[in-house]
Amino acid sequence: MAELKGWKDIPIGGLVVEPGSAKKYQTGTWRVLRPVFQSENCINCMFCWLYCPDQSIVVELVDGKPKMKGFDYYSCKGCGLCANVCPKNIDPKTKQPAADEKKAIIMKPETDFVEE
C-alpha cells in the first residue's frame, strides 16, 4: 500500500496531478473473496484476462502464446468475474459448477489467508 499522506502533503481540491497514479492505489484491500489460480486445470483461453475490470490477471507470453500466470493481488478487488467466466468452472456433462479440484479459479474467503 502506498503510504497515506497528511493533508499538508497532497494537492488541494482532491486533484490528481500525476497521470496514471491509479496504479499506485491499492484496491486489493477491498477484497472479501480471493481468486485462487489452479494452473493445472487452466486451458489459457484468456477469458479471465478479457473480462477482468482491473487488469489484475498476470499473463506471460510463452513461445508467442499467452499463458495465465495468476493474479495481481495489489489491485484485484475480488469481484469474482474471472471465476464466473472461466469455462473450466462448469462441469461439461452436468452443466453444473464443477468440483473445486477441477476448477482453474476458485474463490476463497480472505479470512482463510489472514496471517496469525
Add this chain to the structure above:
Amino acid sequence: MPLKQAITGAEAVAYAMKQINPDVVAAYPITPQTPVVEYFAKYVADGVVDTEMIPVESEHSAMSAVVGAAASGARAFTATASVGLALMHEVVFIAASLRLPIVMAVANRALSGPINIHCDHSDAMAERDSGWIQLWAENAQEAYDFTVMAYKIAEHKDVRLPVMVNFDGFIISHGVEVVETLDDELVKNFVGKQEKIYPLLDTSNPVTYGSIDMYDYYFEHKRQQIEAMKHVPRVFKEIAEEFAKISGRKYDLVDGYMLDDAEYVMVALGSTAGTIKHTINELRKEGKKVGLLKPWMFRPFSKEEYQRLLTGRKAVVVLDRSASFGAEAPLYQSVKSAIYEVASKPQMGSYVYGLGGRDITPHHIRQAFEDAFNGNLIVDEERYLGLRE
C-alpha cells in the same frame, strides 16, 4: 477619475464585472438577480467585454458551467438568487471543494414556500456551510466594491475559494443610488492577471478534477478547506488595504458605526444596517450610547473580531433576516457562540425580522434597542420585529 453614477445595485455589480472582463459568464434568470445578467449581456452584445456568455437551462447548469470554466483556468462569474441558488446547491459545494476561485453575485431573496420574490437572507444562509466566502453589502456601493475585490480574494494562493457577494434583493438590486465607480484601467490593474493553478487546458501537465475521494483522503481534503478559510481574514484585510489606496474606501471584516463608546450594540447584515445607522443617529441625540456592528464578511466568521468588539458591552442585539426552524437564527447563533468566553459578557437578544421582504422601519429597531435599555432581553428567547400576533 472616479465617476459618480446613479445606478441600481444590479447595474453596479454588472459594471464591476464589465471592468473585470471575465472569460466566462453562465447564468439563468431569476428575480431579483436578472438585471445583473441583463446588464452584463448588453456589454457582451456591444462587444465591450470579451466574455463567453453561456445561456444555460437552469442554475444547476450555470454553476456547473462556471465550475468547468474555472477548472480550465478561466475567470468565471455567475449570479443568482433564492431558489436558483437552492437549485445550484449541489454544485455550490463542488465549486468550493474543487477550490475554484469563482465569483457569484447573490441578490438575496426568500426561499419558497410559499413562493415569495422579496428580500430575506434564507437563500445565502442555506449555503453558509458550503465552503464559500460570503461578503455582505449594505448598499450598491459596497456591492460594487466587493465585486471588484472578490477575484483577488478568491484567487489568492493561500485561499483558492469561491466568493459570494450578497446584496439584498430589490432593496439594493433594484434601488437606484449614487455609486462611485473607479476607472476601468485602475480596476483592471487592481484585479490583475490570474495566477493559474492546475488549469485543465494545460495539456502538457494533465490533471484530473473531480475524481472519487474515499474514506482514505476525503477527510484530508476537507481539512485543507478548513485551513484555507483560516487564511481568508488576513488575505481580505490585505486586499482591503490595497483597495483603500485606489478607492479611498476602507473595508474590514466588520463595519462599526458609533461603536467605540456604545453600551448597546446591534448586529445586522445587509441593507438594514443603513436603517439602523439612521436610528442610531436619532437615539444618540437622545443621549443613548448605541452602536452598530455590521459583518462585511459572514463566512468565514471571524470570532476574534466579535470577541474584541463585544466584550464589556451592556447588551448585544442581533437581527436576523432568516430563521433556523427549531434552532437559533444563524447570525445570532454565530455571535452568541463567538462571545461564549469573553471576559465581560453582554446581555443578548435575538430578533428575527423582514422575512419575505417585510419592511423594517426605525420604529422596529428602536423597539429592539428599548428592550435592551430596559434590561428586557432573554438570551434564549427569539423575538420578532414587524410580525402580527
